[in-house]
Structure formats: structure tokens, C-alpha cells
Amino acid sequence: MDIELFMPTELSIKDKNRTIKGKVVRAAIFAKSKVVDVVTEDHDSYYFIYYKNSLVYGNKLEKVENGTFINKAFNEGLVINAPHPLVTALIPNLSLSIPNKNKLFSQLETHHSLEEIAYIATTLDSFFEKDQLIKIIDNFYFHFRRNGSFMKSFQVIQILHDFSPVLKSAQERLNLHDFHKYRDFYQTSHLPSILDKDPLFVEIQCFKDRFNPEKRIILEDILSKQDSLVELLLWLEDAARLQKVQSIKKYTASALRFVTMEEWVQILAQVKINPFLELPESKGILEKMIKNGHYERAALTLLNFIADLPASYDEILSKIWRNSDSRFVIAHLEEFISLLKQLPEGETPKELDQKIFQIVVVLLERHGLKSVYEKLLPIQNFNLDVIRKIGKMVELLEDPDRMMELGDYYAEFKQYDQAIDCFFWEMELQPLNPSPVWKISKMYQFKGMVKEAVTYQKIYEQLKDHQEIS
Template sequence: MDKELMMPTEISIKDKKKLMKGNIVRAALFARSKVVEVMTEGHDRYYLIYYKNSLIYGEKLTKITEGTFIDKVFHEGIILKAPNPMLPTFIPNLNVSIPNKNKLFSELQSHFSLQEVAYIATTLDSFFEKNQLIGMIDKIYFHFKRSGKFMKSFQVIRILNDFAPSLKSAKERFESYEYFSYHDFYNTSSLPDILKKDPHYIELHCFQNRLNPENHKFLEEILTKQECPVEVLLLWLERVEKLQNVECVEKYTALALRFITLEQWMLVLAEANINPFRVLTEAKTLIEKMIAKSNNEKAALYLFTFLDDLPHSYETILINIWENSDPKFVFTHLDNFLVLLKHLPDDKKTIHIEQKMLQLAVLLLEEHDLQTVRQKLIPIHETVSHLKVIEMINKMAELEEDPDRMMELGDYYAEFYQYDKAIDCFFWEMELQPQNPIPVLKISKMYQQKGMVKEASEYQKIGAQLKHNQQVG
């Protein structure tokens, strides 16, 4: 759907004592985590890491290093690209302060469990040395081990092994005999049973395998219980887009309308390549209300993407848009209007078309040379034949090649309100026929049309004198 309908999502970032404003470029969901990429007014790129909707940390980065968590999320997560209308709801707060880097892990331990802190550490490898993060996770592992909490220590060593698979010590501990029973539990137990013991693991596992129907359903149930409607919608949208199976639209529309408008939801569906005019019964009524309020151009922007896949019942709406759209708007979206015309009945294509094409030709002649205008009008001629305006442009293109017919070309320019170009043609003719009053009087008339009274009067006098000389002679 047309990007003109969508606004950028602005965000303010306070980094130490520096306050910056910028726009969100894209964001991505990865289980409990989110990554947000921001382009500041100074053209710096900031990356913000969230966990359970809490901002964990962020910094300016010149590039994303391959293999880091940020790189992984933007390849394997669910991505929202600006200017998606869901971005403002995806980000909990659009005014953020980046935490103190030196105090970060001590602060994290006061807000999250140690197992969560271990996982959060793995999301920060773009900002901290990997060995530092490994050391942090190791400390948590040994804390659980010394405390006799073997299930917790197993969960943490799994996190470390996934984070640093080449780390020999982590692999040996993860595969050690003492953890065989835990491996069996994870391999043989049901998703609900594992959820009771390790909710973090099960959410991550289901997210990474979310296109599997069982995992998708279970993850959606978890997110629904956690009251995460945005995440539920993103799961559904991705599934529909990838599997090309639009189902349960009413259910997810009701969910979406809890926090965004119907207009925004239509834009969201369009971003996921879902035709809202096929799946939403309310869509047609919304467009009709826009037309009734003379918001024809806004209605057109909603429809353009799906012109080739609109129900037949939209024909009257398309006719209204064609007949009532401003020529400048038609000129700006000419390619879309050419498609629109193909879907109109032949008897409706010609309604007001000569007048609209005249206005369009005027706009084109103001910005382009004659040959370019002729080329731009060819697709219209192929869609609607026998248009007087196009025949005139074609004739003008021929006249332009004949220096002996500049007077005729000037008359055509005058019909298109191109008075300066007409004056140039009449000047040419005046130089060729210095005793002929007609081109001089035409120049006078053009200046009169331009509101240049003094110049018009002067050429009127010259033309009158030439006319008198002819009569006397």
C-alpha cells in the first residue's frame, strides 16, 4: 500500500547527557527479545536491545557484525520495516534512556532472574567482548551448581553452549553424565511439562520453530496469557504471509483493533501482502466514507496496490475516484491511474477524460519538453484511444520539426496555457515575417493572458502600426 499513508515512527534517545531524535528504520521480534534500529537526525545508527519490553541496552554502531545476536535477529526474527503502523505499538516507550554500561549487569540482577540474566548477556555481544559475557554466564552457572540447583545450572550451561558452541569447556559440561536425566526430560516431555520447569527455553524453542503448527499454537497461547497482543499479531501475520493461507481474519482483526485503527490495520495487512479488500468486510464501507467526505485521493492510495484484485463491487468507487481526482494527483500517480482505467467500463473511461487529459497535459508541458510529454502520454493513448488532447500533442510534436509552421505550434501552446512557449514560437515567426502584424498581435495577446499589461500594450501598438502599413501599402 502507498507509503504516503504511513508516517515515520519518531523516537528520542538519551545516551549519557546527550539527547538525540531519530526515526525507527526497522525492528525485529525474537521470542522475548526485540531489537530496534534507529537512524538519528545526525545520521548515526543506534541499536536498542529489549527483553520482555524492557530496554536492556543500546549503542551507536557503524555496522552489524556477522554472527552477533543483532545479526541473528534480523535474519531469523519477525521483522517490521518502517513505516509500518505497528511500530509505535511494538516499542513500549518512544522516549528512552540508555542504561549505564558499567552498572548494567548489577542492575539486571535486580530486575530479572539469574537464568534470564544469563540469556540477556548473549544478546549483548555487539556491545561487550564475548569473553566478558562468557565469564558472566559462567559465574551464574557455578552459582547454581554450588547451590545444588542442578536443573538451573543445566539451563544456564545450555544457554552458554548455544552462545559459544566452540567453547570446549561448555560443551563438555553440557554433555556430562550428571545432566543425562535433564537431557531425557527435555527430549521426552511435552511442551506444557517443559514450560512448567523452563518457560524461557520453551518460548525460545517454539519461536525458533514457529512455522510448525504445534509450536505456533502453543507459543500463541503463551503470548495470549501474557497479554502480548502485538506479538500474537506478528506471529499470525508472518504465518499468513509465508504460508499464503489467510485464516481467522475476524479473530485477529478484533485483536488488532484493540490498539490500532481499522485504517492502520488495513495498512498492516497490505504490508504482509494480504488484500484487505478481500478479507475485511469493513474495508469497503471505510473507503465509501472517504469518498463521501471527498477524500478521493486518500481512498485511491488505499486501493492502488490492489487494483488488479478488487471485487467487482468496487467499480463505482473507482469511477468516483477517476472523475473527482485532482489532475496533479493523477499526474503524480499516473502509472496507478493507467491500471485503474483498465478496470473501468468503456463508457465510463471517457467521462470528463478530455478535460482531465487537458489538465494533465498542461502539467506535463510545464515540466517536460514536447517529445517527453508525447512519450508519457503513449500509455494513456493505448488505454483510451481517440483522445483529442493526445492528437493535439502528436500534432505539436510534428510541427516542432518544421520551422515554417511555428505560428501554428504557438497556437497549440496557447491552447495548453503555455504562454511563454507560445511567445517563443510567435517571436520566431515575427523574425521571419517582420512586416506581418499577426505574430505581433498574438504576442500581445499572450502577454495579456500572463497579466503583463505594459508588454501587451506595447506589442498591440506595434501590431496596429504593421496592420496600418499593410492597409496603406
């Protein structure tokens, strides 16, 4: 058993005359563009491209081809997997209408510059033929050339060359004598100098190489002036990668514009940044979760930080331990074992034994006896009856003369099939002994298999009568 910390982001998609419901699977940011991956109720995959927070285009795709912008965004971009509260913040409108494909570029001209549209065209290669997009970008290039805007025409041909490096005409035009000074400017100038003349180029270059410290500083500066949400996600990506906690208070203030404090604490916990050391409010968030009965949600928020929690968290740990479902504990067994080692002394051996017993019952349903024993090795020194019994059972596995005893232990842990196997072994060794037959009957009774239980009950009575006559 496991739980999700966050609710999924649901979208309503209007496609011609029908409305389709879907859930966001993931989103990717690549410079000024975003891609949102949505799976519908019919298990179709829709992809939507955004530019500067505005929907550009989207539609159903059977497959995302290698080399396309969507493929690059999910492999090289900043990816947020759903469910995640910041996914919802990334999508301006949760009701989408698929734009008219035939009118798309004429509509884009009312909102964006031609240089921007040239770049936007390169993001749409999953929906348009590449040659068609190249022709559109070419038209922008020639438009600027005819009007004497050589700098802009050079910028467009750079976009085209990046989009299709094998296109011979793009390479030839980049090397034209008319573009010599612009080519030198881009090749010899530092990015801050280029920023004023071509901010789109600089942002894309810095985003592509965002783990370069110098380019990251430039990118952060750009984002701080235009998109605080992407700046926040960029910090989270770096913090998760390097386990950095610098500026956590600054980005907490930014995050609270998009999510609640509880969601922010959980987001930090997901990327393994300890909010309980950095944000005093975090403890109150946990206490509120526990008060509302959300023990497992609280556990997911703090389990990665057990070793760093002060003694003031002992009561919280104890409540989480006592109230978490056994299957949930098993799904996070290693972390819960760390929790056990820090439990306050008020946890009585009897209470602990009962809880471990419940966990062992589930473990034995999923794993062999020896595997269960190994999983419990870290708490062997807790001096619990249940641990001693598991250890005894492992010893009995190697002793065929004591299968009845092993079967009794299995029965105690509600593992009726294994118990039946043990009692069958004993019944074959002692075919006239009614005791293992009686136990087999009881096991089938516990399993709810009435017919089998009655059958073995009759055999037991016959053996018992025969034993009394003898």
C-alpha cells in the same frame, strides 16, 4: 508526489543530562526480545533492546556489526518498518532513559531469572565486549553447578554455546557426562515435551524456524497465552507472505486493541490483504476518508484491489479519481489506469480529457514524449483529444518539416523549453520568417524570462518590418 498512510512514532531519549528527540525507523521482534532503531534530529542512530516488553539497554551506535544480535534480529526476525501504528504499540514508553551500563546486570537480577539474564546477555553484544558477556554467562553456569541445579546449568551452557559456537570450553561442557541425560532429553524429546521445563528454549527454536508449520503452531499457542500483539504481527507476516486471509475476523478483534479500525484496514491493504471482501466495515471507513477530504489516503487503501471491487464502489472510485492530485496519480499510474477502466459511465469525456491533460503535463516534465505515449497506451481506446494529440506529436517527431506544429503542441502542454527547441529549428530553416521568432518570444514570456522575451520581440518586429518593405 506521495503520502504516508501513517504518522511516524517519535521518542524522547534521556542520555545523561540531555534529552534527545528521535523517530523510530523500524523495529524487529526476535522471540521474547525486541530491537527498536531510532534516528535522532542530529541523524545519530540509537538502538534499544527490550525483553518481555521491558527496556534492557540502548545507546548510540555508529554501525551495527554483522553477527551481532541486532543484525540477526533485523535479518531473521519479524521486522516492522516505520511509519506503522503497530510500532507505537510495540514500545511501552515513548520517553526512554538510557540505563546505567555499570549497574545493568545487577538491576536485571531484580526482574528476571538467571537463565533469562544469560539469554538477555547474548542480545547485548553491540554494547558490551563479547568476552565480558561470556564471563557473565559463565558465572551463571557455575552458580547453578555449585548449587546442584544441573538442568539449569545445562540450559545456560546451551545458551552460551549458541552465542559463541567456536568457544571450546562451552562445547566441552555440553558433552560432560553429568549432562548426558539432559542432552538426550533435548535431542530426543519433542518440543511440546520440552516446553514445561524450558519455555524460553522452545520459544526461541520455534521463532527461528517459524515458517515450519509444526513449529509455527507451537509458537502461535505460546504467544496466544502471553503476547497477543506479537501473535498479531506473526499472523500479518504470514498472511503477507502467503496471501492468506484465514482468521481475519479473529485478528481484527485483536488488532482493535492496539489500532483504530481505519488504521487496521490500511495495515491490511499494505500487506495486500483485501479488507473490502472480508470486513463489511471497510467501505464505511473509505467513505469517511472521502468525506474528510482524504482522497489520496483512500486511494492508497484500495488501489491494489480495484479489480475485485463490486459496482457499489463506483462512486468512491469516481471521487478518488476526480480529486487526486496529478502527481499522486502518476506515482501510482498503473493502479489508476485500472481505476479508469472501471469508472462509471457518468464520467464525461470532457472531464476525463481535462484530468488526463493535467497528468500529461506532469508526465512530459519528467519523461520523453515517446515514453509518455507508451505509458498512456492502456487508455488509447478512450477516444480522448489529449490522447490523440500525444499520438500526433509522436508522429511529428519524425518529420523535421513540421517542427512548428510540434512546437505548438508542446506549448499547449506547457512544455515551453521543448517548444522553443522546435521553433528554433524552424527559425534556422526560415531565418526571414517572423512567425517562429514571435512564438519563441511568447514562450520566454510564459517562462517569466522577460529579458529574452523582449529580445525576440524586437527581432520579430525587425523581421516583420523587413517583410512588409519587401
